[in-house]
Amino acid sequence: MKNGPIILAIFGICAFSTFAQQAHFTVSTKPVVAVGETFALTYTLDAQGVNFREPRITGFEVLSGPNTSTSSSIRSINGRTSISITYTYTYLLQALKEGSFEITPASVVVDGKSYQSDPALIKVVAGAGTTSQPQGRPGQQGQQVPEEGRSGGDDVFLKAFASDDNPFQGEGITVTYKIFTKVRLGNLSISKNPSFQGFWSQNLLKEGDQGAQYNQTINGEAYTVAELRKMVLYPLKSGKLTINPMEMECIAQVKRQSRPGTGDPFFDDFFNNSFFSQSYATVEKTLKSNPLSIDVKPLPLEGRPADFSGSVGSFTFRSELDKTTVKANEPVTLKFIVAGTGNIQLIDRLDVSFPPDFETYDPKVVSDFNTTTSGISGMQSFEYLIIPRKPGKFSIKPVPFTYFDLGRKTYITLLSPEYTLNVEKGTGATTGMTYSGVGKEEIQYIGSDIRHIETRPFLLYRGSMWFLGTVSYFLWMGVPLVLFFIVAILFKKQAARRRDTLLMKNRRATRVARKRLRKAEHFLKQGDKDPFYEEISQALWGYMGDKFGISNAELSLDSVREALQEKNLDTGITGSFIAALQETEFTRFAPGDKILRMEEVYTNAMELIAKTERSLK
């Protein structure tokens, strides 16, 4: 038990006598107790001892202990000063069942020598007796002492004080346990500690420290007041929180005010006068403090940042990066320091995000605090060791630290600066690996989210954007179809018309040719050679064009040959027709005697047309 050494040396002239030189290690307890009774088992050592070996306690429930307390006294007798120290180890036991129990000896080492106590023999009887049986002898005073103990309730009491019973969640309050007494007290031990459920507590009195002691007058009575415990409490949740009372056991020297009546008024009167009433009784007392009720206000929800983690008080926040340019694989330290007053020790982590390629370790957390009556002030630092593994330029995002400022009643977020870390290529072999195929790394997925919205412009459809089955869909289908039919019909009509003209020309071909030949005959008789050849040529070409549907532009020796061959005419006719055409053209434009063969050309042309006509039928 940590709170054991609560020392009240000033009250405690120890009830047990002390001896010099030789150390004594004794045990004392009540020889007879009732079932359910709470009593003390005390080991006393009149020297400075170490290594207290606990006894084996069977048949009793250990409520608390061993609580160690020390008292020292300085005595001066005839100019000789001696200092005596008393160590007591106290157990608070509760008898569970009837019977005789032996508690094995405890031992302690003083100056290298081991001392052993006697075993303690305790008889437990079935008891009507409640708690706090008087320690005194059974006998005539037996009934009075508890009465005095109760009447002495005003003489000694324990009280708890809270500096603020309506704090914010996370706001520190100071709770002090004070003992008020008018009598001398000794052997103080805490039997039940107050429970600080829902709080984070920090002792303000250091181990071995003594609380303040002073005199105070309450209702005209002078009390000596001592602070037993003083702690700062930080509520961890909001709502009504109760601190259960603290209970203590002590031995009080209570003034005996009444004596058992002897029936003799004189005698009674005599002993009840002031002089004789100076006698004291040693009473074991249980002290109980008042419970404290703390109504914790919740922190305002309004304006609470998402990263708020419960820090309340007033803080400063700074950070240090030891270097901004490093080689790969060289460690860098990044330090964040939170300093100020408040529940600073509850800051257990900061939201630091490093670039994923960094090797990072858990931060080294260093705390430095002073606990004062105004709470805890000091600093907490987080030192991150980071090792960049890849060269490049990396940025460490600003780290937020959010707290609730009690003075301003608002949330305040402090940001560390953004650091840019320039990592150069290291000399180590590992960085070289990056560039070879072997050292390639898998992509590390750090988070997952939906994809971003479509930000490129897109078509907005008014109403339904469905195309199938709409009017325009059917128009797109129907209009080309109608166009197709229109075009097809127009084409067909034109083709038919053209076929008609060709047929007519075909029928008229022979007639036209004959007409031309007759004209040629007329020129032949006159001996007019140039018009003659022209008529012959026109008769032959025109016949071909009309007969085979070849337009004037396309009319040539080749197209004529093609047309003749297509009709599968006798090759002889084809050949002679071509030859005739060639000859006519030649004779027409060549100089020389044209008259000689006019007769022959004429008959040849006549014959050719007749032959072709015959074979075409």
Add this chain to the structure above:
Amino acid sequence: MRTSDRWLYFVVVFLSLTLRAPAAGIADPKAALHQANKAYNDGLYNDAVGMYKSIVDAGFQAPELFYNLGNCYYKVNDFSHAILWFERARRLDPGNEDIEFNLRVANSRIADKIEAIPELFYVKWFQALVRLYPVNGWAYQTILFFILTLLAASCYLLGNRIFLRKTGFWAGILFLSLTFCTLIFSVSANRQARGLHEAIVFDPTVTVKSSPDEKSIDLFVLHEGTKVHVLDKIGTWNEIRIANGSIGWLPDSSMEEI
């Protein structure tokens, strides 16, 4: 011929107008869209939801619009609405990878995990084909191939050369079959998107009943964001089927149709 040219011109202009009926309505939908995108980029997701919603309410449609709206709902952790709008977007653009991805992410955030019955392989292939193009893709292609068929037919019918006529004949047959294929795809894509009755559960927890009656036996429990197929409707009750094939009845009030 000159009068028919003019008529043709008129028809083409008319068609182009009906096909892309330009959006006219709320002051300037383009600007509204831009504003909504900006709000989203700035992280004002609640505002962005309102802006996109007003564009949708004004009667505009686009897969991208629904997709963006779904994203906003996702960002404000309203997963059932996000799924609803992603599903609506997917109906308009079934093959879009972004929509598919976000829908999957949103579905991973809801309570119900239902094992879907695997589809037969040929159904899967057919679906994959149907989803190859955005909603009107197949319909546009039908038109394209139909017009090509007509051109080929004209070549065949009106061509005066043997080669032209042969080419026209075979191309005509090819284009005609393509026309029919794309018509089938477009009709089935259309039916999938419009004919399918699907809904998203919107109550945080809802009990599926065995018959359209509040007093009937409870079959199973669904949570918000789950997609159901609506098979039948009696009064305010819907017969629904979930992805694993279970069938039950749900009231109108606890779901919203996609």
